[in-house]
Amino acid sequence: MAKKDTIKVTLVRSPISAQPSHRECVRGLGLKRMHHTVELEDTPSVRGMVNKINYMVRVEEG
Template sequence: MANAKDLKVTLVRSLNGRLKAHIACVRGLGVRRIHSPVVVKDTPENRGMINKVSYMLKVEEA
């Protein structure tokens, strides 16, 4: 059902002690909890947020 233009984003590290801008990026992607995947569109805006907090995320094609 998901297109090749969708990405499955999963938070794998805690947000505790992170910069507010990084927390905002994770929230902007729609991720709420650790190990809960979210499917987002593969847009330049989402890619930028993913790149900024890539050390906390696992990203797969959906």
Template sequence: MGETIKIKLIKSKNGCSQRQILTLKSLRLTKLNKVVELPDNPQIRGMIRKVSHLVKVLE
């Protein structure tokens, strides 16, 4: 099985741009403190970089 990465939404999306909100939606982060496990690939890493101030990568 491939590598996965866990991401947690730690800050609210209130006041964010529409583009950042759509990025969070595509990462399946809809509620505060929600943790999702996604495949670790360059596309996911790029999305995390765009909303890095709102999320935390868990080890």
């Protein structure tokens, strides 16, 4: 069984002053606080959310 592709996303900038839709993307990715890292499946929908808030997150291929 092949391992699914994943990415690690870390919140590096506060979403407090961001647009409401960008804050929703942060929440949708499961990021709760600064420097919180989540490992997500690499899908087009996740990539779209990450691209929308690329100025707030750090992404590592995993």
